[in-house]
Amino acid sequence: xxxxxxxxxxxxxxxxxxxxxxxxxxxxxxxxxxxxxxxxxxxxxxxxxxxxxxxxxxxxxxxxxxxxxxxxxxxxxxxxxxxxxxxxxxxxxxxxxxxxxxxxxxxxxxxxxxxxxxxxxxxxxxxxxxxxxxxxxxxxxxxxxxxxxxxxxxxxxxxxxxxxxxxxxxxxxxxxxxxxxxxxxxxxxxxxxxxxxxxxxxxxxxxxxxxxxxxxxxxxxxxxxxxxxxxxxxxxxxxxxxxxxxxxxxxxxxxxxxxxxxxxxxxxxxxxxxxxxxxxxxxxxxxxxxxxxxxxxxxxxxxxxxxxxxxxxxxxxxxxxxxxxxxxxxxxxxxxxxxxxxxxxxxxxxxxxxxxxxxxxxxxxxxxxxxxxxxxxxxxxxxxxxxxxxxxxxxxxxxxxxxxxxxxxxxxxxxxxxxxxxxxxxxxxxxxxxxxxxxxxxxxxx
Numbered sequence: 001x002x003x004x005x006x007x008x009x010x011x012x013x014x015x016x017x018x019x020x021x022x023x024x025x026x027x028x029x030x031x032x033x034x035x036x037x038x039x040x041x042x043x044x045x046x047x048x049x050x051x052x053x054x055x056x057x058x059x060x061x062x063x064x065x066x067x068x069x070x071x072x073x074x075x076x077x078x079x080x081x082x083x084x085x086x087x088x089x090x091x092x093x094x095x096x097x098x099x100x101x102x103x104x105x106x107x108x109x110x111x112x113x114x115x116x117x118x119x120x121x122x123x124x125x126x127x128x129x130x131x132x133x134x135x136x137x138x139x140x141x142x143x144x145x146x147x148x149x150x151x152x153x154x155x156x157x158x159x160x161x162x163x164x165x166x167x168x169x170x171x172x173x174x175x176x177x178x179x180x181x182x183x184x185x186x187x188x189x190x191x192x193x194x195x196x197x198x199x200x201x202x203x204x205x206x207x208x209x210x211x212x213x214x215x216x217x218x219x220x221x222x223x224x225x226x227x228x229x230x231x232x233x234x235x236x237x238x239x240x241x242x243x244x245x246x247x248x249x250x251x252x253x254x255x256x257x258x259x260x261x262x263x264x265x266x267x268x269x270x271x272x273x274x275x276x277x278x279x280x281x282x283x284x285x286x287x288x289x290x291x292x293x294x295x296x297x298x299x300x301x302x303x304x305x306x307x308x309x310x311x312x313x314x315x316x317x318x319x320x321x322x323x324x325x326x327x328x329x330x331x332x333x334x335x336x337x338x339x340x341x342x343x344x345x346x347x348x349x350x351x352x353x354x355x356x357x358x359x360x361x362x363x364x365x366x367x368x369x370x371x372x373x374x375x376x377x378x379x380x381x382x383x384x385x386x387x388x389x390x391x392x393x394x395x396x397x398x399x400x401x402x403x404x405x406x407x408x409x410x411x412x413x414x415x416x417x418x419x420x421x422x423x424x425x426x427x428x429x430x431x432x433x434x435x436x437x438x439x440x441x442x443x444x445x446x
């Protein structure tokens with residue numbers, strides 16, 4: 001996901017010289033379905049052709065070993081270079097410019113426009129576009145929706161009457177009045193009085209919305225992705241890496257920092273940010289806070305005693321203590337390549353890339369994203385059960401066990417109802433926790 005915006009910049013800079021072909025070799029079962037890949041192409045605004053390499057044939061033919069891998073192919077079809085892992089866009093730009101110069105001197109660059117149609121062409125306009133996270137607040141009766149691909153926050157009543165949209169809809173970083181401010185793929189949110197904190201994921205920033213004054217400010221992040229691991233520092237001067245979700249405890253904002261494979265924290269009095277848990281190495285290793293290993297934490301919640309987080313790449317649900325001298329412990333999940341759809345207890349439980357979670361009455365509600373289900377997990381007994389979703393991708397309301405979702409990514413409990421951000425259905429779904437019925441929320445006035 002970090003490579004996509006880099007490639008997009010270069011595709012726009014060199015439209016007559018550079019051709020990009022994406023090869024999608026899936027780790028998870030759900031990522032092998034062409035329709036799911038099509039949704040991802042639109043969600044991440046990919047503008048080049050993508051091959052579904054579901055059987056790893058291209059992966060094997062090109063001797064790929066890691067995600068992501070870049071191959072450089074000259075105008076005569078020969079592989080002339082390879083890079084594994086992320087790469088600074090400036091370095092990539094220099095490489096491409098040098099290749100263009102060399103092959104232009106030999107008259108080999110063909111600038112004939114390529115035929116093609118973007119997947120998003122003709123896509124109908126919707127009230128929501130790939131909503132990522134949702135926050136329901138029973139006290140104020142409000143629902144906050146991260147309308148991620150519209151790059152805005154939608155505020156409604158819990159019944160769906162829209163009262164405000166925050167953000168201009170432009171994908172950039174801009175503070176100021178709510179209608180003029182700009183976000184880029186906002187995700188997790190947490191409410192503190194009249195302040196809504198937002199993980200502004202593709203801006204690599206933490207934003208604060210003053211709901212009374214109707215203004216937006218950046219508290220942490222420079223607007224650019226951090227190029228390496230660091231110990232943090234003053235919020236506005238510290239580069240972050242794909243913050244995905246937030247939770248709040250005693251004046252400290254805890255951040256699921258997916259790009260760093262860490263949990264971070266921010267002191268709301270000083271706006272200082274620094275790592276809280278995780279060494280930065282991508283794996284599933286429990287233990288002391290700074291030596292534990294996480295893998296793309298994307299959802300986070302707290303009961304005031306512990307942090308609970310969805311560690312997406314390991315398909316696990318884990319806990320971290322609130323103090324520096326605490327530990328990280330896994331509730332369910334085994335390793336980077338063990339996943340599935342199995343309810344049960346302890347090590348027998350299997351999830352598939354869960355992204356969101358919320359905590360209510362000592363029960364974790366989990367968006368088991370790639371299984372198209374909502375599950376409940378009891379942390380003490382390590383027991384997981386399916387609450388809603390048949391497992392088949394779709395958009396069907398009705399009894400919870402028969403309802404259908406498509407890659408739900410966020411959820412929030414309020415007033416006996418579970419609000420679900422059903423990302424690939426571009427909708428907010430509601431699970432009545434008493435009747436176990438699923439309905440689709442109609443947003444009025446958006």
